[in-house]
Amino acid sequence: MRFQSSLSALTLAVAVEAAAVEPRATTTTTSTSSTTTGPNWFQTTPELYAGTTETGSAPFLAETNPVTFTGVSYTPNYPLQTSEPIQGANGQNIFHWMGNLSPYYPSVDGFGVEEYPLPSGTNITQMHLLQRHGSRYPSSSEGLATWGEKIMNLTAKGTKFTDNLAFLNDWSYGLGLEILVARGRQELFDSGILNWYNYGKLYNSSSSHKLVARTTTEDRMLKSAENFLAGFFGLDWTEYANLLPIIEEVGYNNSLIGMYACDKALEWEESSLMMEPIEEWMETYLKDITATLKKQAGGYDWTVADSYDAQALCAYETVSFGYSPFCELFDFAHWKDYSYLIDIEFAVMSGFASPAGRAQGIAWVEEFLARVQGHLLTVTDTDANMTLDTNEVTFPTDQTLYFDFAHDASIVSTLTAFGFEQFAGSLPVTGPPADQEFFTSKIVPFAGRINIEIIRAPHKVPAKRPTGSQAEAYVAGTSETYYVHFLLNQRTLPLHSSFTGCEYRDDGWCELDTFLAIQKDSLAQSQFDYACNGNYTFTSYGTVTNGVPA
Ligand SMILES: *[C@@H]1O[C@H](CO)[C@@H](O)[C@H](O)[C@H]1NC(C)=O
Ligand SMILES: *[C@@H]1O[C@H](CO)[C@@H](O)[C@H](O)[C@H]1NC(C)=O
Ligand SMILES: *[C@@H]1O[C@H](CO)[C@@H](O)[C@H](O)[C@H]1NC(C)=O
Ligand SMILES: *[C@@H]1O[C@H](CO)[C@@H](O)[C@H](O)[C@H]1NC(C)=O
Ligand SMILES: *[C@@H]1O[C@H](CO)[C@@H](O)[C@H](O)[C@H]1NC(C)=O
Ligand SMILES: *[C@@H]1O[C@H](CO)[C@@H](O)[C@H](O)[C@H]1NC(C)=O
DSSP: OOOOOHHHTTGGGOOOOOOOOOOOOOOOOOOSSSSOSSTTOOOOOSSSSSSOOOOOOOOOOHHHHHOTTTTTOOOOOOSHHHOOOOTTOTOOOOSSSGGSSSSOOOOSSSSSSSSOOOOOEEEEEEEEEEEEOOBOOOOOOOOOHHHHHHHHHHHTTTTTOOGGGGGGGOOOOOOOOBBBHHHHHHHHHHHHHHHHHHHGSSSSSSSSEEEEEESSHHHHHHHHHHHHHHHOOOTTTTTTTEEEEEEEEESSSOSSSSGGOOOOHHHHTTHHHHHHHHHHHHHHHHHHHHHHHHSTTTTOOHHHHHHHHHHHHHHHHHHHHHHOOTTTOHHHEEEEEEEEHHHHHHHHSSTTTTTTTHHHHHHHHHHHHHHHHTTOOOOOOSSSOOOHHOTTTTHHHHSSSEEEOHHHHHHHHHHHHHHHHGOOOOTTTTTOOOOOOOOOHHHSSSTTTEEEEEEEEEOOOSSSOOOSTTTTTTOOTTTEEEEEEEEEEEEEEOOEEEEEEEETTTTTOEHHHHHHHHTTTTHHHHHHHHHHOOOOOOOOSSSSSSSSSO
């Protein structure tokens, strides 16, 4: 029960803070003029349903940066100072082991296949992006501000922390809530630039309408999209794109945050059954370090929940202020274990271990399938917003580029709804399995993203890809063939690893027709109506393995 506060914090990491948001009065002011009459779909200012927007203390890294660390040569901050020595790291980076709180980094190891060039004469005809927002302050539900106040109360009343915790004697809490930090703006701007280099030529400058990009109304989501578009097009992006903010609030249909129109998903996230495996693993991996820190707490009864909050503060202070003294309290193994806690959390909340894992992500899957096939959304048993998705103005189906912005939980659910069973392996509460593939830090770091390419080849491309020259890289006597290629944080997601219908290919692609045939079953498999509204009882961790009720 002690964890309840820090853990609903967990539920946290998402957006579950159904903070009562007062929709502001609508006005006719717009930043992006649309060419339509009727509703102004593309209003971005003033913001509606922006959620909590609390700013924190300004950083002053020039003053707070320790600059050098014992045994580490000088490393200029870039812009964060992350060169503090961590016991047991041996050159590994703890910021790659912070689950969904890892600042963006490309997935260096990949997901099981190498990368291959396109054979000459083959073209990418569409790219669909599902992009997470950037680094942010904690969610309201995480309770970190209360933790900070507690520590400041202790020191004000004379508690003297010692040894590694001595820095707390002069420490004060200064984080805001929910909104992007500067690093988060940078991550999205950088992603816009990266996507421009990768896909700029796909932008159709002779299109009859501006490109429609979609995000949610939440402040960090809106601003993530704007920073991305500024990176992709430049500061005059409103000349090229209309941004559609879809209402993010409990009870509203929104494919970019499917949980808000899925009652059972919301109920599950509040349930002690969902919390059980998370609490159990937390108690296990933080037991010893908690005993050590307790001795340095000047008589205060330092608990496992305090150790967990201290780890979260390392992640948040680093992206907010550029450096955090909390990081060095823990050794490298504690960071791997912390990341594993977040892996369990997302599997059970949004992934294959959640009874509504598929249901929460199916709306975006169906939207993707509709766009690939060039028609408005026709299926109704999802929680996509049908007002928007049956209108070509708000759901154009003739674009070559689709930019959608979403949350960590939505991206995990979307992968689940597609059926990426590569990530369905069980995550025991006793610790990480040797064959673990579901790593939230590799899948949904801040600004994590899925790029889905549709590829047209004049002939079939052989499953066994030649290295070097791709000039002769076609199967003789075959005709034009389309492929689909998924990239997750800049590495290929091999489709054969999750879909038995997709043949093994070196490049991890799948023939588009085959993939579309496989996806015909996804909607039924999600059991959307039953999973979100059914009268079923929740079952304990381990009983749900396919993202639907046990
Ligand atoms: C397809 O790709 C080739 C290069 O392989 C390029 O020359 C050609 O212009 C592209 N076609 C289209 C329609 O983009
Ligand atoms: C901190 O101290 C103030 C004043 O005594 C009190 O009102 C507040 O509840 C305390 N906060 C916490 C988190 O303990
Ligand atoms: C670009 O837009 C024009 C006008 O709407 C359309 O005719 C053309 O097919 C589009 N090009 C592509 C590659 O989609
Ligand atoms: C769908 O979106 C429109 C436009 O924002 C909004 O007015 C409507 O309430 C939404 N419908 C649902 C069911 O969320
Ligand atoms: C909203 O989603 C529900 C399913 O949760 C669906 O039945 C309904 O048609 C949707 N309404 C709109 C306007 O999108
Ligand atoms: C839900 O199921 C339980 C157990 O089967 C039953 O007692 C209850 O009446 C059902 N509730 C509704 C609203 O159908």
